[in-house]
Every structure is written in C-alpha cells, then in structure tokens.
Amino acid sequence: MKAKYLIAGALAALMLSGAAQAHRQWMLPSSTTLSGTDSWVTVDAAVSNDLFYFEHFPMRTDGIAVTEPDGTTGKIENAATGKYRSTFDVHLTKPGTYRIANVSTMVMGSYTLNGKQERLPRGTTKANLAQAIPAGATNVQTAEASNRNEIFVTLGAPTTTIFKPTGTGIELVPVTHPNDLVSGETATFQFLLDGKPAADLKVTVIPGGIRYRDALGQMDLATDKDGKLAVKWGAPGMYWLNASTGGGREGGPGGPGGPGVQGGKPQGAPPAPPAGPPQKRASYITTLEVLAP
Amino acid sequence: MQISPKLILSGGAALGATGALAAPVSAQTMTVTVNIPRLSVAEYHRPYVAIWLEKEGAAPRTLAVWYDVDKAKGEGTKWLRDIRQWWRVSGRTMSFPADGVSGATRAPGDQKIAFTAGKGPLGALGPGKYTLVVEAAREVGGRELLRLPFTWPAKPGVAAKAQGSSELGAVSVSFGK
Numbered sequence: 001m002k003a004k005y006l007i008a009g010a011l012a013a014l015m016l017s018g019a020a021q022a023h024r025q026w027m028l029p030s031s032t033t034l035s036g037t038d039s040w041v042t043v044d045a046a047v048s049n050d051l052f053y054f055e056h057f058p059m060r061t062d063g064i065a066v067t068e069p070d071g072t073t074g075k076i077e078n079a080a081t082g083k084y085r086s087t088f089d090v091h092l093t094k095p096g097t098y099r100i101a102n103v104s105t106m107v108m109g110s111y112t113l114n115g116k117q118e119r120l121p122r123g124t125t126k127a128n129l130a131q132a133i134p135a136g137a138t139n140v141q142t143a144e145a146s147n148r149n150e151i152f153v154t155l156g157a158p159t160t161t162i163f164k165p166t167g168t169g170i171e172l173v174p175v176t177h178p179n180d181l182v183s184g185e186t187a188t189f190q191f192l193l194d195g196k197p198a199a200d201l202k203v204t205v206i207p208g209g210i211r212y213r214d215a216l217g218q219m220d221l222a223t224d225k226d227g228k229l230a231v232k233w234g235a236p237g238m239y240w241l242n243a244s245t246g247g248g249r250e251g252g253p254g255g256p257g258g259p260g261v262q263g264g265k266p267q268g269a270p271p272a273p274p275a276g277p278p279q280k281r282a283s284y285i286t287t288l289e290v291l292a293p
Numbered sequence: 294m295q296i297s298p299k300l301i302l303s304g305g306a307a308l309g310a311t312g313a314l315a316a317p318v319s320a321q322t323m324t325v326t327v328n329i330p331r332l333s334v335a336e337y338h339r340p341y342v343a344i345w346l347e348k349e350g351a352a353p354r355t356l357a358v359w360y361d362v363d364k365a366k367g368e369g370t371k372w373l374r375d376i377r378q379w380w381r382v383s384g385r386t387m388s389f390p391a392d393g394v395s396g397a398t399r400a401p402g403d404q405k406i407a408f409t410a411g412k413g414p415l416g417a418l419g420p421g422k423y424t425l426v427v428e429a430a431r432e433v434g435g436r437e438l439l440r441l442p443f444t445w446p447a448k449p450g451v452a453a454k455a456q457g458s459s460e461l462g463a464v465s466v467s468f469g470k
Contacts, residue, residue: 033374033385034374035370035371035373035380035385036367036368036371036373156385156386157385157386158385182381293377
C-alpha cells in the first residue's frame with residue numbers, strides 16, 4: 001500500500017516536472033465556500049492543456065489526502081478515474097477550512113557505472129533510493145523534487161489550522177484566506193520554501209475558461225523578499241496558480257526557469273538536457289475560486 | 294457598536310420571549326418593507342433574503358434571514374452562502390437557525406418586518422451613519438442587493454427607499470416612535 005502510494009505520487013510528480021511545458025495539473029472543486037453543517041464537494045482532477053477542461057490525462061487519486069479543519073485526517077470518497085479525469089467527493093461535517101492535497105517528494109539523480117552515466121529510474125524516493133543505485137556505482141548525484149497540489153474548501157467561516165507549515169517544498173501561508181477571494185480586491189499570500197520565506201519566487205496565475213477566449217490572460221508574478229505575493233483579481237471565476245523553483249541550470253542549457261514555468265522557453269523548442277548535477281526542485285499548484293462581490 | 298453574532302443571538306432570544314409589545318412606549322421603531330416581485334418564470338422559488346445593518350468601523354448586524362427553515366436536517370442552510378455578500382460579512386460566522394433572525398422564505402408581494410430599538414436583533418444602536426442592506430438570491434434565479442443609508446437616531450416619519458430591478462422590488466425603511 002505504501003509503495004503504491006509513493007509510486008503514484010512520483011508519477012504525478014513526473015507528470016509535473018517532465019511534461020510541464022505544456023500540461024497543467026489541477027484539481028477543481030465544485031465549490032469552495034459552503035454553508036450549513038453537512039455539505040459535500042466533488043472534485044475533478046486532471047492534467048490538461050486548457051484550464052479547466054479534461055482533455056488529456058486523469059490525475060491519480062491514490063495520493064490525495066484530506067486534512068480536516070481541526071487537523072485530523074479526512075478521506076476522499078467515491079473516487080473514480082476515467083479516460084480524461086478523476087473525480088472524488090469529500091464530505092464536510094466540521095466547520096472551517098479543509099485541505100485536499102496531493103503531496104509527493106521524489107528523488108532524481110544520476111550515477112556512473114562502468115564509465116557510463118545513468119539516471120535514477122522513475123519512481124525513486126528516499127525510501128527506495130538504496131535499491132535504485134546498483135553496487136559499484138560512483139559519482140552519485142541526487143536531488144529531491146517536492147510537489148504539492150492542493151485546494152481549499154471552507155464550511156462556514158474560514159479557519160487557518162491546516163496552514164501550519166510542514167517545512168517541505170513550497171507551501172502557502174494565508175495573509176488573505178484562499179477561501180475569501182473577491183473580484184476587484186487584492187489578495188496576499190505568503191509562500192515558504194522548505195519552511196522559510198521564498199523570496200523572488202516566480203508565480204503564474206491563469207484564469208480558467210481558456211477555451212473561450214483568445215488571450216491566455218496569464219499573470220506573471222513574483223514574491224517579495226518576505227515571500228509575499230499580491231494578486232489583484234479580475235473577473236470572478238476559478239484561477240490556477242503555479243509556483244516552482246529549481247530544476248533549471250542558471251545560465252546553462254535547460255534554464256533558467258523550472259518545471260511549470262509557462263512561457264519560460266521559446267515555443268516549440270525541445271528542452272535541452274540539463275548539464276551538471278541535478279538541482280533540488282519544488283513545485284506548487286492550487287486552484288482558487290474568486291467570487292463576485 | 295461592538296456586536297458579536299452571539300450577542301445578536303441572545304438579543305434574538307429576548308425578542309422571542311418578550312415580543313415587541315413589551316418594548317417601552319418611547320422606543321424607536323424601524324420598519325423595513327421589502328417587495329418581492331412576482332416573476333413569471335418557468336421554475337420559481339421564493340428568494341432567500343438577508344437584511345442587515347452596516348456601520349463603518351463596526352461589525353455588521355444581521356436583522357433577518359429568510360430561507361427554507363423547515364427543511365429536514367437543516368438542509369435549507371446549504372444555500373445560505375448564495376446570499377453572497379451577507380454570507381461574507383456576517384452569515385458565515387453565525388449558526389442556524391438563529392433565534393429572532395431566521396425566518397421562512399416569503400411570498401411575492403410587500404413584506405413588512407418591524408424592529409424595536411433595544412430589542413431583538415436590532416438591539417441598542419449607537420448614534421451614527423448606518424446602511425441597511427437587503428440582499429436576495431433565488432434558486433435557479435439571480436441575485437440583487439440594495440443599500441439604504443440612514444442616520445440613527447432617526448426622526449419619526451423619516452424614510453429611505455431604493456428600487457430593485459430584478460430579484461427585489463421597492464425596498465424601504467421607515468422610522469417611528
């Protein structure tokens with residue numbers, strides 16, 4: 001079970017890092033702001049080009065974890081994976097903010113064996129790293145890739161218990177609560193990288209509904225020295241937010257920029273193989289609902 | 294005007310127990326009239342309506358919320374969030390049903406609701422500039438919000454009016470002794 005969990009996570013991570021030039025991974029909740037004492041949200045989860053249309057690949061649901069407002073672990077229900085999307089439900093019975101997240105950490109790297117450089121296989125994690133490196137390998141280089149794809153839904157008034165940082169990868173800390181976004185207002189979020197404010201982090205925000213407009217409408221933003229990001233919301237709707245760091249080789253082939261940085265490379269140019277040792281990388285994705293005032 | 298939802302609730306309970314008749318003779322009254330338009334649509338549901346007071350620098354005070362109070366297991370509360378602005382400023386921190394505040398949805402026509410200063414959800418108001426806000430959201434329909442500014446204490450006979458265009462008709466607030 002645990003191995004399956006990790007592999008699924010690693011696959012999701014690969015999808016992010018390997019195919020991120022074109023594809024976008026996302027979870028889309030049916031609603032983010034709910035009332036009453038007993039509500040359900042249903043979530044679509046997919047990897048696609050457009051937002052939020054399922055036209056490419058379903059996201060695996062194995063690694064999706066629910067954290068309830070009081071910090072306890074919840075569960076997803078009725079999970080199903082189809083050709084283009086997965087779907088699952090979350091039952092909300094406690095007041096406050098829930099996190100629905102797919103978090104994974106995989107290990108990338110290379111080693112030299114018999115004078116030839118080899119890459120670590122897909123699905124390598126900290127747990128199976130020892131088995132992945134054959135006896136006699138030299139010049140072992142490894143780096144971690146932390147990927148976090150999470151959404152938030154709130155029953156009643158928003159709460160912040162679930163935003164306690166874990167110190168791994170990129171994490172969002174609310175200044176403005178992500179379930180309290182209104183068009184025409186400016187929201188502020190803080191981003192952490194491995195628990196510390198992520199200064200100058202590149203963040204991309206794209207409104208959904210790409211299929212029905214010509215311009216992508218992408219906002220290219222960056223965090224300030226405290227890792228804080230201000231986003232002024234345009235029209236109400238669902239927005240996809242992506243932040244990532246590492247992976248590229250600054251000044252060398254493949255860089256700058258990292259996985260998921262849209263527009264970081266010329267259109268159609270194949271990514272050049274990275275030179276030098278692998279770098280630690282991290283990626284963050286969320287879907288935010290902006291309501292009309 | 295430091296008002297917490299809890300205070301509103303206890304105030305509401307007081308209204309339920311004593312009723313408006315027990316108010317002192319000299320107490321100021323506020324009467325809100327909300328016209329719910331008769332709409333000729335294929336599928337009509339009575340709107341959910343929230344009526345609340347805003348004052349700069351003070352917590353908004355919910356006066357009335359009309360929703361499907363009688364649905365089993367409180368299912369009517371599921372759609373309260375569709376009264377969007379009210380939900381954000383006040384509703385989401387309240388618990389339902391709220392004594393003296395919750396009420397059943399109302400039929401098309403002029404709907405009158407009266408409040409007495411110092412009693413029930415209106416409670417004691419400090420002097421100042423207030424805005425009465427009326428927001429209506431209808432299942433499979435639209436949403437509309439009207440704002441009526443007034444100064445408290447208001448002279449008897451003073452009134453404020455606003456005219457809705459879709460989900461609300463004429464809305465007025467008048468004051469008396």
